Amino acid sequence: MSNNVIVERERGLGELERRIAELREASAAQPLDMSTEVAALEGRYRQLLAELFGTLSPWEKVHMARHPARPTSLDYIARFDRFDELHGDRHFRDDPSIIGGFALLRGRSVIVIGQQRGRDTKENLKRNFGMPAPEGYRKATRLARLGARLGLPIVTFVDTKGADPGITSEEHAQSEAIATALVAFTTAPVPIVATIAGEGGSGGALAIAIADRVLMLEHSTYSVASPEGCAAILWSDAGKAEEAAARLKLTADDLHRFGIVDEIVPEPLGGAHRDATAVVNATLDRIDAALSGLTALPAARLLEDRYQKYRRIGQWQAEAQEEIERVH
Amino acid sequence: MSNNVIVERERGLGELERRIAELREASAAQPLDMSTEVAALEGRYRQLLAELFGTLSPWEKVHMARHPARPTSLDYIARFDRFDELHGDRHFRDDPSIIGGFALLRGRSVIVIGQQRGRDTKENLKRNFGMPAPEGYRKATRLARLGARLGLPIVTFVDTKGADPGITSEEHAQSEAIATALVAFTTAPVPIVATIAGEGGSGGALAIAIADRVLMLEHSTYSVASPEGCAAILWSDAGKAEEAAARLKLTADDLHRFGIVDEIVPEPLGGAHRDATAVVNATLDRIDAALSGLTALPAARLLEDRYQKYRRIGQWQAEAQEEIERVH
Amino acid sequence: MPKRDSSLWTKCPKCGEVLYRRDLAANLDVCSRCGHHFRMHAYDRIAMLADGDFTEIGDEIAPGDPLGWTDKKTYSAKLASDREQSGLNESVVCGFATIGGFAVALAVMDFHFRGGTMGRVTGERITLLLEEARRRKVPCTIFAASGGARMEEGMLALMQMAKTTAAVTRFMDDGNALIVVLTDPTTGGVAASFAFQADVIVAESRAMIGFAGRRVIEQTIRQRLPDQFQTAEFLLEKGAIDMVVDRHNLKPTLIRLLQYVCHATPSFVTLSAPQSGAVEGLSKGDHAAT
Amino acid sequence: MPKRDSSLWTKCPKCGEVLYRRDLAANLDVCSRCGHHFRMHAYDRIAMLADGDFTEIGDEIAPGDPLGWTDKKTYSAKLASDREQSGLNESVVCGFATIGGFAVALAVMDFHFRGGTMGRVTGERITLLLEEARRRKVPCTIFAASGGARMEEGMLALMQMAKTTAAVTRFMDDGNALIVVLTDPTTGGVAASFAFQADVIVAESRAMIGFAGRRVIEQTIRQRLPDQFQTAEFLLEKGAIDMVVDRHNLKPTLIRLLQYVCHATPSFVTLSAPQSGAVEGLSKGDHAAT
Ligand SMILES: [Zn+2]
Ligand SMILES: [Zn+2]
Numbered sequence A, B: 001m002s003n004n005v006i007v008e009r010e011r012g013l014g015e016l017e018r019r020i021a022e023l024r025e026a027s028a029a030q031p032l033d034m035s036t037e038v039a040a041l042e043g044r045y046r047q048l049l050a051e052l053f054g055t056l057s058p059w060e061k062v063h064m065a066r067h068p069a070r071p072t073s074l075d076y077i078a079r080f081d082r083f084d085e086l087h088g089d090r091h092f093r094d095d096p097s098i099i100g101g102f103a104l105l106r107g108r109s110v111i112v113i114g115q116q117r118g119r120d121t122k123e124n125l126k127r128n129f130g131m132p133a134p135e136g137y138r139k140a141t142r143l144a145r146l147g148a149r150l151g152l153p154i155v156t157f158v159d160t161k162g163a164d165p166g167i168t169s170e171e172h173a174q175s176e177a178i179a180t181a182l183v184a185f186t187t188a189p190v191p192i193v194a195t196i197a198g199e200g201g202s203g204g205a206l207a208i209a210i211a212d213r214v215l216m217l218e219h220s221t222y223s224v225a226s227p228e229g230c231a232a233i234l235w236s237d238a239g240k241a242e243e244a245a246a247r248l249k250l251t252a253d254d255l256h257r258f259g260i261v262d263e264i265v266p267e268p269l270g271g272a273h274r275d276a277t278a279v280v281n282a283t284l285d286r287i288d289a290a291l292s293g294l295t296a297l298p299a300a301r302l303l304e305d306r307y308q309k310y311r312r313i314g315q316w317q318a319e320a321q322e323e324i325e326r327v328h
Numbered sequence C, D: 001m002p003k004r005d006s007s008l009w010t011k012c013p014k015c016g017e018v019l020y021r022r023d024l025a026a027n028l029d030v031c032s033r034c035g036h037h038f039r040m041h042a043y044d045r046i047a048m049l050a051d052g053d054f055t056e057i058g059d060e061i062a063p064g065d066p067l068g069w070t071d072k073k074t075y076s077a078k079l080a081s082d083r084e085q086s087g088l089n090e091s092v093v094c095g096f097a098t099i100g101g102f103a104v105a106l107a108v109m110d111f112h113f114r115g116g117t118m119g120r121v122t123g124e125r126i127t128l129l130l131e132e133a134r135r136r137k138v139p140c141t142i143f144a145a146s147g148g149a150r151m152e153e154g155m156l157a158l159m160q161m162a163k164t165t166a167a168v169t170r171f172m173d174d175g176n177a178l179i180v181v182l183t184d185p186t187t188g189g190v191a192a193s194f195a196f197q198a199d200v201i202v203a204e205s206r207a208m209i210g211f212a213g214r215r216v217i218e219q220t221i222r223q224r225l226p227d228q229f230q231t232a233e234f235l236l237e238k239g240a241i242d243m244v245v246d247r248h249n250l251k252p253t254l255i256r257l258l259q260y261v262c263h264a265t266p267s268f269v270t271l272s273a274p275q276s277g278a279v280e281g282l283s284k285g286d287h288a289a290t
Helices: A005-029 A035-053 A058-065 A073-077 A121-126 A134-150 A167-171 A174-187 A202-206 A227-235 A238-247 A252-257 A272-295 A299-312 A318-327 B005-029 B035-053 B058-065 B073-077 B121-126 B134-150 B167-171 B174-187 B202-206 B227-235 B238-247 B252-257 B272-295 B299-312 B318-327 C021-026 C042-049 C075-086 C120-136 C151-173 C214-221 C232-237 C247-261 C266-272 C276-281 D021-026 D042-049 D075-086 D120-136 D151-173 D214-221 D232-237 D247-261 D266-272 D276-281
Strands: A082-085 A098-105 A108-115 A154-160 A192-201 A213-217 A221-223 A263-265 B082-085 B098-105 B108-115 B154-160 B192-201 B213-217 B221-223 B263-265 C009-011 C018-020 C054-057 C092-099 C102-109 C140-146 C178-186 C200-204 C243-245 D009-011 D018-020 D054-057 D092-099 D102-109 D140-146 D178-186 D200-204 D243-245
Touching (some): A005 A035, A058 A238, A073 A108, A073 A154, A073 A272, A082 D247, A098 A134, A098 D247, A108 A134, A108 D247, A154 A202, A202 C151, A227 A238, A252 C151, A263 A272, B005 B058, B058 B238, B073 B154, B073 B192, B098 B272, B134 B154, B134 B174, B167 D214, B174 D151, B192 B272, B202 D151, B213 B252, B213 B272, B227 B238, B227 D151, B227 D214, B252 B263, C018 C021, C075 C151, C092 C247, C102 C120, C120 C140, C151 C178, C178 C247, C200 C232, C200 C247, C243 C247, D018 D021, D042 D092, D042 D247, D092 D247, D102 D120, D102 D247, D151 D178, D178 D247, D232 D243
Parallel strands (some): A108 A154, A154 A192, B108 B154, B192 B221, B213 B263, C140 C178, C178 C200, D178 D200, D200 D243
Antiparallel strands (some): A082 A098, C009 C018, C054 C092, D009 D018, D054 D092
């Protein structure tokens, strides 16, 4: 049994899919017309799909964002025209939980950086479940500075539970690594487009998500802390994660309303992994469109706009305050 | 027996010093006038001093530069008006073989950085015999950038056999650490004055010695490789170090002639440690004077002059070539 | 001044010594027996540091409830209770003062308000301070103390890392100096933003400093961490911070650092600051009287 | 072209295979049995890389004998003998070429001349190349191969680290790209200057790369180092370099990197470069024909 509620639901659907496929096959092989039965099953299937995934609660989105089949950063990067990975922090280690390098996107040279979780257990061990160590953030910083130096736009994909909370990471100054990455992304005089592709967990996510334009997949989450972490911190009870998920306002809609996310990329019913190619391509189209707009701006304007964008978030103004409160 | 030829010679002198002191004491305690004997011994002492140290061969200077009592970076820094040490590379470790921080020199705020060997065995173990690891160079880079950012002049003291040649240092990218330090010192838009205080060993010394003005103590050495290393590399025989020392042109005079050193700080007969206070103060006076001249220049001029200074060294020009060869 | 626990006696959490509150305050909230540094209240800290007046800014900005948060209590009720107990209306106090004669922008976080967590208003006040310090061309000193970003403000709290970073970079790009003092505890989103973006990072003795909290790490690795882990002294050894300073030496140290970054010549110091001699001779308790 | 050892056969130092020289050259000096990368001669390397013409600069500058060095032989005699055997008059060949249609400044070091050590002229040529590349606003690619700074030129050799660093920083500050390829071996003063100052650091498979030489480290620690230590693959794992590339993939990789740093749009590539398709389809031996 999976502990992912979405995967659990898909189990029954998979059974139905198999039955439809069998019936179709049987129908093709036999003279008997079974199209009515097939149609009925298909109708039932669509109905179930809508019931199961038509509306997702924040907690369900948390699980959707963590779905093992959800497109990862490398799945996006694979659909760039080309990618040449650059490795290492130049000091200590190459952290596989952050990947990055040069890429061509719709013919445009860019620096691409993404958090990378594993797509199976073995890869997850290698990639530390997508939780970067300081060396990963230092690699990201180095690559962001490379883009800044050479005038290449920066494209990032966020998909992490958070920064690695291990002993070595603390010993290697995780705080400093993230703080310095924030500076690198804040000051790079080139267009930056970030996409919250999966789970956007805390400062470890934000470290590569400061951008001129932030896209977010419809069922991704982006949160000040994981729901489990939030529940543990506030109520000393990680079991209350579902309640925390509901309170944290971690969905794309919430964050779009707060002005933290600029654009929501729709997903098919049942999540991005049900039509990964289409979702990935649509996302890349939107990244490309955003870059086209941003590259038209002079660097000074870009930096000023970026400053004001982050300056505004949570800024205290009577009107803004009222407006935010009106929402509730 | 010390393996330092200068220390060996001083042993006999020390004996003589003790005898003179005893005789003086005896003379004071007794009615007998022994001033003639004292004067004779003192004459002999001065004569010996001149014989032993009047002219030093390159090999003797190598040993003088390594003399355990020779003033170290901290001995210079102790005579600044004030020093507040700053620690660490912000990533991994605080390397005690490079020390640095804020200091006031003759009332001027500066960043000071120096290689620090131990003054006894215990301290030498802690300070890795003054051979910096990558973390040491990264600390130096960070401090040089701090000076650059805040507009504080940079004062450095060179005293190292060379960069640490250990496994961990290679694993932590010693080459990158030195290469990046070179960039930091080359580009800092503030006055830099470097002093070759003891042994200036190879790239590990140069890493903190790119400067607008380079001072060198009369009996310090500054070399492309240690004489032992040079002999081992060229002749697979470290025993030929003395010969290598003679060939390498590693003395202050040689380097002044080549334009690598701008100014030679004289030492008393027998070496800096025989009157450390005076030598240190004289050095600080010269550093102060150099800074006074350099701080008058606008940053662009400073950087252009620095560029041309290093651009010229070893530049191929018929005249320069001839001139250099005429020397021999 | 804030209304606070007014009992006469308090117990040192480290050594168990029962301390007379007035003595403790006179000793800068340091246990006279074991040297334990109590977590200071922001205004006590300011009194200890500032030469005289402190001009607060941003104090009129108070936190709302952007997420409409309720658990056992509403967020508004939690804020009200923290206000009551700490005398503060947010986790940071910002303003301008002189320290040793040097004009500085000063931000002091306070663990007694929501565990020093960073909410929208925390970030906003620090940003306003940095913007004003940039206009005035004065150095900025921030005393960090924080459990991280504040849960009850969700992503709006997390984004304060981005906002303060933006303000820090503009401030520093103009050549202004940022000195941060890490106090117990400094973790999470505060550690991973302005705290580790400073020119000089000082830590108060024995302060706990890290990105992940101790409990989180212990749960992850399923073993107990050594006591020394994540202390200021540990970080110094690991090269993460510039120096560890005992609270009694903090003001003199800060003044010396300000002298360096302000390029103060001795004449300037003699003319306008309370002199290096006075600074170095400063004895315990002197500050508390300020 | 240089006069060199003209025997028909050579033995692979790694696997012992006896190789026919012409086959070896056609295979880019890579052993067909074990994949051992022989140390290439500079002009062979250039022929492998350049689309066509290579315009050399700085070749008129030849090393003198600034220190008047003599040991078993005079330095001048050593230089003459190296000239004879390598066909080069210094350890680096510099010039301009196009690679995949991209105009680049190209410096290739050669271990066969004084062990690739950096003397005054080595530094001077690289500096001239960077200065001219900066004027032309073209990227620079340096193939490093070096035993470090050259003993026989003493401190004048060491100062080439400073000189080339100055040239690199000016070149890069203008936004020009520096791509360095580390080949076997890259150590000492070359590793610790321009080699590790590049935007992109590529290493050829199995190349030995380090600051200190293997022997020096073994003498210091008094134990044998593992074979893997200081190899390109080891450095990749340690995060020091960007990628390890087999010699046969080097030209296509370089072209791709040049496309990125030149912001080449597909139309540009189609118009003026020998197309990405051709590049990726490039087969072994194609280069040797250049
Ligand atoms: Zn106590
Ligand atoms: Zn072979």
